[in-house]
Amino acid sequence: MRDPDAEAASRRRWTLVLVNLASVLEKADEVLLPAVYKEVGAALGASPTALGSLTLCRALVQAACYPLAAYASARHDRARVVAVGAFLWAAATFLVAVSGSFVQVHDLQPGLHPGGSFGVLLAPITFLGVAGWRVAFHAVAVISVALGVLMWLFAADPASPVAKPSKTAASATEEAKELLQHARRVLGVTTFQIIVAQGIAGSIPWSALNFSAMWLELAGFTNWETSVITGLYLFATALGALFGGLIGDPVARRFPNTGRIALAQISSASALPPPPSCCWRCPMTRPPAWRTPPIFAEIVPEKARTTVYALDKCFEAVFASFASPIVGVLAERVFGYKPVSSDTSVDTDRENAAALAKAVYTEIAVPMAICCLTYTFLYCTYPRDRERARKELLMASDDHLGGEASDDNESSVVHTRVDEESSVSSLNQRLIS
Known part of the structure; x- marks a missing residue:
C-alpha cells in the first residue's frame, strides 16, 4: 500500500510544475499575436491601430475574467479552474489560427513569453500551404489542450473546497x-x-x-x-x-x-x-x-x-x-x-x-x-496598513484561542457535573442497599 504522505507530496510537486507551465503558456498565448503583427498586418490588411485593437480586446476580456476566476476559485477546485481556462484559451487560439479576415481575428482574440519568439520564428514559414503564423497558433492551441488535460487529472488544490464542507455548503449568494x-x-x-x-x-x-x-x-x-x-x-x-x-x-x-x-x-x-x-x-x-x-x-x-x-x-x-x-x-x-x-x-x-x-x-x-x-x-501608507493588518490578525487569533478555551472550560464543567451526579447516584444506591 502506498504511503499517503508520499502520494500527497508527489501530487504537490505535480501541481507546482503544472501551475508554472500554465503561467508560462498563458504568457505565450498573450504575446503570440504581437510577435507576428507584421505578418498578420500584411496578410489581413491591418494597420498598427487595428492590430493594437486586437490586443485591447484580449486584455479587456482577460480583465473581465479575473473577478470570475476569483469567484470560481472560492467555490471550486482551483486546479480545475486553471484547467478550464487552458481549454478556453486553446479554443480561442485555434479560432484565430483559422480566421480569414481581420474582423474574425478581432472577434476571436483569446482572453486569457516564450510564444513571442516561437511565433516570430514560424512567421515566414509555410507548412503544406499554411502560413507559419497560423501554424504557431495551432501549436499553442494543441499544447494548451494537453496542459489542461494534465491539470485536470494530476493537479490538486491544497485548499480544495472538497475538504471544507462548510465552504461547499454555503450558497452562491x-x-x-x-x-x-x-x-x-x-x-x-x-x-x-x-x-x-x-x-x-x-x-x-x-x-x-x-x-x-x-x-x-x-x-x-x-x-x-x-x-x-x-x-x-x-x-x-x-x-x-x-x-x-x-x-x-x-x-x-x-x-x-x-x-x-x-x-x-x-x-x-x-x-x-x-x-x-x-x-x-x-x-x-x-x-x-x-x-x-x-x-x-x-x-x-x-x-x-x-x-x-x-x-x-x-x-x-x-x-x-x-x-x-x-x-x-x-x-x-x-x-x-x-x-x-x-x-x-x-x-x-x-x-x-x-x-x-x-x-x-x-x-x-x-x-x-x-x-x-x-x-x-x-x-507613508505601507507601514501603517501593514501594522493594522498585523493587529487584525492578532485579534482574530486571540478570538479563536479564546473560543477554544471557552469550549474547553464548558466541556470540563460538564464533565465535573457528570462526575458529581455519578458519585451522588452511587452513594444513594449504597444507602438504599
Whole structure:
C-alpha cells in the first residue's frame, strides 16, 4: 500500500510544475499575436491601430475574467479552474489560427513569453500551404489542450473546497456577498490604491512593447534574428523577476518599512528609456523586478488575498489594454507611419520603423516616470496598513484561542457535573442497599 504522505507530496510537486507551465503558456498565448503583427498586418490588411485593437480586446476580456476566476476559485477546485481556462484559451487560439479576415481575428482574440519568439520564428514559414503564423497558433492551441488535460487529472488544490464542507455548503449568494465584502475592504486600503495607480502607469509601457517584434522586422532584422532578440528579451525579463524576488526578502528584513518600496522604485527608474535617438535603434527597456505580491500579502488578511490579486490585475489590465491602440494612433497620425503591404519598399519600412519607435518611446517614458514617482506615497501608507493588518490578525487569533478555551472550560464543567451526579447516584444506591 502506498504511503499517503508520499502520494500527497508527489501530487504537490505535480501541481507546482503544472501551475508554472500554465503561467508560462498563458504568457505565450498573450504575446503570440504581437510577435507576428507584421505578418498578420500584411496578410489581413491591418494597420498598427487595428492590430493594437486586437490586443485591447484580449486584455479587456482577460480583465473581465479575473473577478470570475476569483469567484470560481472560492467555490471550486482551483486546479480545475486553471484547467478550464487552458481549454478556453486553446479554443480561442485555434479560432484565430483559422480566421480569414481581420474582423474574425478581432472577434476571436483569446482572453486569457516564450510564444513571442516561437511565433516570430514560424512567421515566414509555410507548412503544406499554411502560413507559419497560423501554424504557431495551432501549436499553442494543441499544447494548451494537453496542459489542461494534465491539470485536470494530476493537479490538486491544497485548499480544495472538497475538504471544507462548510465552504461547499454555503450558497452562491452568500459567497458572492463575502466576495463583495472582501472587495470593499481591499478597495479601502490606501496602500492598495497606490499600488494599483502605479501598476496602471507601469503596465502601459509593457503593453506598448507588443510592437517590438514588428519594429525589429521593419528595421531590417530577419525573422531568425528577431526571434533570438525577442527570446533574449523575455529571458532577461525572467531573470529580472528572479533577481528582484531573491533580493526582495533580505532587503525587506533589513528595512521592513522601506525595503521593498525602494527596490521597486529603483527598478522602475532603471526601466526609463534612453533619449529618443537611442530608442529608434532599440525601443526596449530593462525588465522590471518590483514585487507587489509580498506587499499585498502583508496588508490584507489571508482569506482576501485572492481578491486583492484579482482586483489589482483587473484594474491594471483594463487601463494597460489601451496602450497598444494608442501606439498605433501615434505612429500613424503623429509620426507618419504608412500602411504596410507585401510590396512595400525598404525605405518605407525604415521610415515606418522610426515612426513606430517614436510612438513606443512616448508610451514608455511618460508612464514609467509616473510609476516611479507614485511609489513615493507608499513610504507613508505601507507601514501603517501593514501594522493594522498585523493587529487584525492578532485579534482574530486571540478570538479563536479564546473560543477554544471557552469550549474547553464548558466541556470540563460538564464533565465535573457528570462526575458529581455519578458519585451522588452511587452513594444513594449504597444507602438504599
